[in-house]
Amino acid sequence: MKLFTRFITIYLVITVIALVIGGIVSYSVIKDEIETELKWQFLERIDRVTYLLEKGRRFNRVKKIDGDRNLAIRQLDRYEESRVEIGDTMVWHDYLEQMEANLKVTAYRNIDGTSYYISTHGAIIESDDITEAVIESLLWIFGIQVAGAIGVGFLVSGHLFKPFRKTLERIRNFQLQEKRHLPAAKTNVKEFDDLNRFVEEMTSKAVTDYRNLKEFAENASHELQTPLAIAKGKLELLTESGLTPNQYTYVESLQRTIRKLSRLSESLALLTKIENHEFKNGENVNLSQLVREGIHSFEEFISLNHLHVEMAIADDVQVQMHPVLADIMWMNLFQNSIRHNVKDGEINVQLTDSMLSLSNTGPEPTVPTAELFERFRKADQNSNSIGLGLSIVRHIADQNGFELSYTFEDGWHNIHVLLNGVKS
Amino acid sequence: MAFFRSEPSASIVWAYLILIPFVLIIFPSGIIASGFLQNYWLSYDMKLLLVEDNEDLRQNILTYLEREGYICETSADYDQAFDKIITYTYDVVLIDIMIPKGNGLQLLGELKNEHPETGIIIISAKNSLDDKIKGLELGADDYMTKPFQLPELQARIKAVHRRNRLSGSPVVLVNEIRINTLAMEVLVNDRKIGLTPKEYDLLLYFASNKNHVLSKQTIAEHLWGDYVDHLENLDFVYQHIKNLRKKLISAGSTDYIESVYGIGYKFNVSEKKQ
Numbered sequence: 001m002k003l004f005t006r007f008i009t010i011y012l013v014i015t016v017i018a019l020v021i022g023g024i025v026s027y028s029v030i031k032d033e034i035e036t037e038l039k040w041q042f043l044e045r046i047d048r049v050t051y052l053l054e055k056g057r058r059f060n061r062v063k064k065i066d067g068d069r070n071l072a073i074r075q076l077d078r079y080e081e082s083r084v085e086i087g088d089t090m091v092w093h094d095y096l097e098q099m100e101a102n103l104k105v106t107a108y109r110n111i112d113g114t115s116y117y118i119s120t121h122g123a124i125i126e127s128d129d130i131t132e133a134v135i136e137s138l139l140w141i142f143g144i145q146v147a148g149a150i151g152v153g154f155l156v157s158g159h160l161f162k163p164f165r166k167t168l169e170r171i172r173n174f175q176l177q178e179k180r181h182l183p184a185a186k187t188n189v190k191e192f193d194d195l196n197r198f199v200e201e202m203t204s205k206a207v208t209d210y211r212n213l214k215e216f217a218e219n220a221s222h223e224l225q226t227p228l229a230i231a232k233g234k235l236e237l238l239t240e241s242g243l244t245p246n247q248y249t250y251v252e253s254l255q256r257t258i259r260k261l262s263r264l265s266e267s268l269a270l271l272t273k274i275e276n277h278e279f280k281n282g283e284n285v286n287l288s289q290l291v292r293e294g295i296h297s298f299e300e301f302i303s304l305n306h307l308h309v310e311m312a313i314a315d316d317v318q319v320q321m322h323p324v325l326a327d328i329m330w331m332n333l334f335q336n337s338i339r340h341n342v343k344d345g346e347i348n349v350q351l352t353d354s355m356l357s358l359s360n361t362g363p364e365p366t367v368p369t370a371e372l373f374e375r376f377r378k379a380d381q382n383s384n385s386i387g388l389g390l391s392i393v394r395h396i397a398d399q400n401g402f403e404l405s406y407t408f409e410d411g412w413h414n415i416h417v418l419l420n421g422v423k424s
Numbered sequence: 425m426a427f428f429r430s431e432p433s434a435s436i437v438w439a440y441l442i443l444i445p446f447v448l449i450i451f452p453s454g455i456i457a458s459g460f461l462q463n464y465w466l467s468y469d470m471k472l473l474l475v476e477d478n479e480d481l482r483q484n485i486l487t488y489l490e491r492e493g494y495i496c497e498t499s500a501d502y503d504q505a506f507d508k509i510i511t512y513t514y515d516v517v518l519i520d521i522m523i524p525k526g527n528g529l530q531l532l533g534e535l536k537n538e539h540p541e542t543g544i545i546i547i548s549a550k551n552s553l554d555d556k557i558k559g560l561e562l563g564a565d566d567y568m569t570k571p572f573q574l575p576e577l578q579a580r581i582k583a584v585h586r587r588n589r590l591s592g593s594p595v596v597l598v599n600e601i602r603i604n605t606l607a608m609e610v611l612v613n614d615r616k617i618g619l620t621p622k623e624y625d626l627l628l629y630f631a632s633n634k635n636h637v638l639s640k641q642t643i644a645e646h647l648w649g650d651y652v653d654h655l656e657n658l659d660f661v662y663q664h665i666k667n668l669r670k671k672l673i674s675a676g677s678t679d680y681i682e683s684v685y686g687i688g689y690k691f692n693v694s695e696k697k698q
């Protein structure tokens with residue numbers, strides 16, 4: 001619900017409650033006022049009758065005086081104290097054909113020793129009419145209120161909330177990778193100024209943290225590579241100092257370990273970079289060409305491992321992604337299919353406009369295939385691989401909106417990459 | 425013999441008599457030396473500057489390269505390096521990007537201004553494509569990512585030097601083997617032999633790292649780069665070496681490629697071999 005709608009709803013609910021109470025109050029006030037007026041009018045009439053009686057005028061039992069058909073004057077044969085009684089009475093209304101509440105004023109007067117009963121009743125306005133009038137005027141008021149509220153609402157959301165919506169828009173367009181915080185814009189409203197200042201502080205903190213994290217990832221990689229380079233160099237110098245083959249095997253395994261460490265730190269840095277969205281999309285990559293060249297460059301390893309490769313590659317499949325990521329994704333997948341294969345095994349590569357599939361023969365994985373996309377998950381825990389390849393592939397796929405699936409069936413590993421949003 | 429009568433002329437003659445043996449001895453040996461140097465000229469003449477702040481790494485590179493007889497100088501920070509590139513001329517300069525008191529890329533720019541003919545290799549811990557592109561755009565000839573192999577570094581230095589406009593020569597000579605790096609052809613005793621691209625690459629790598637022991641892993645990484653990362657079996661290196669060796673020997677070359685048991689191979693061109 002929009003703030004504006006909410007504001008109007010609350011406002012109108014309160015208005016309705018106020019109007020209902022106001023209606024009841026006005027109804028009773030108006031009714032009281034009318035009855036008071038009527039009462040005075042009746043009393044005046046009674047006073048006049050009394051005056052006429054005192055003057056010696058005699059009335060018939062029921063006589064119309066001043067056009068008042070309801071006036072009743074009776075001579076009583078008993079003594080009654082002079083008093084005035086005011087009450088209600090229900091009287092049949094001829095036109096409306098219903099009982100109508102009327103005001104009734106009854107007076108007892110003693111004139112020259114005789115007691116008289118003087119009474120009259122009537123209504124100027126029916127109570128229904130009062131109700132109608134009250135409701136009608138209240139509806140008018142309510143209508144004006146609604147129009148006013150909507151008008152104020154538009155004014156508020158259109159003009160007053162402009163800085164708020166502007167801030168919102170800026171937050172929506174905020175990109176951490178651009179490493180620019182959102183400076184607080186000056187408004188004349190304290191709340192908005194507070195909000196903008198808060199946004200400024202928050203974004204500049206986010207930018208600093210992001211920069212630190214990124215620098216840390218890069219520096220960590222850098223700081224690791226230099227000592228590794230030193231160790232590697234020393235070992236190379238050591239191999240030239242006349243080692244026995246036995247000693248050399250130690251050196252060689254150390255070399256391999258260093259190589260692995262270096263690859264590990266490189267892969268982690270790459271993974272961090274992908275997670276930080278440092279590779280912005282924006283280029284058309286010809287996947288067909290990439291795949292063909294990739295297979296070509298591995299020909300030697302394929303034949304050395306006695307593998308057989310089947311290819312069905314559609315021409316000119318274009319994908320919108322970062323070329324480096326495309327290369328890494330394909331290389332990781334294809335190298336995996338060579339490495340985790342069996343002797344005299346097979347590899348099937350299929351590329352269409354919508355899908356890249358890689359199937360290869362290989363030993364059954366010891367963990368569920370879906371888990372192999374997690375970091376440091378390896379099908380064979382003793383293997384020399386670092387266990388980040390598929391994790392990197394998954395991150396690249398996620399970032400480019402590709403769907404990735406991995407199944408194992410009848411000795412075949414099948415990886416499908418659904419290339420959504422492919423332009424061909 | 426009026427010749428001998430005058431004192432000054434006599435002294436000149438005596439001087440000649442004394443000089444003759446020297447000339448006779450020094451000149452031929454000079455000729456011999458020049459023939460000898462012809463093979464080693466490229467490496468012996470090369471002047472290098474290494475800009476790297478890490479003491480150990482500097483020492484590693486120095487130790488490896490000094491065996492080739494390079495004149496190798498080092499600087500540990502930007503200011504030192506700047507002074508040196510302004511004052512002297514080098515054939516090849518190795519620059520680390522992250523150095524104290526400045527940036528390697530900045531130094532690269534200064535160097536290109538001052539001595540555009542100098543070969544430049546960036547050695548960086550950052551395997552970042554941006555840096556690589558920036559460095560090469562600024563005029564670096566090559567970019568190496570740490571940790572690199574010392575034989576690989578040496579091969580790259582030589583390659584950069586060969587391509588160098590002023591002092592480099594496109595021909596690598598190892599006794600009877602002549603490698604023309606422009607035409608990418610190999611001549612043994614002036615007869616061309618046909619090598620596959622990988623065999624050619626392998627021979628050039630051996631020639632760039634004469635008398636060094638090269639492990640199978642090192643060779644594999646040079647020939648196939650990062651692809652070998654995931655391969656546990658390096659037997660294919662042996663295949664290529666076997667073929668290269670066969671071709672060289674059948675063309676009449678000495679068998680320089682020695683197998684070092686359990687370690688790898690060595691391209692041995694030391695005197696005793698000949």
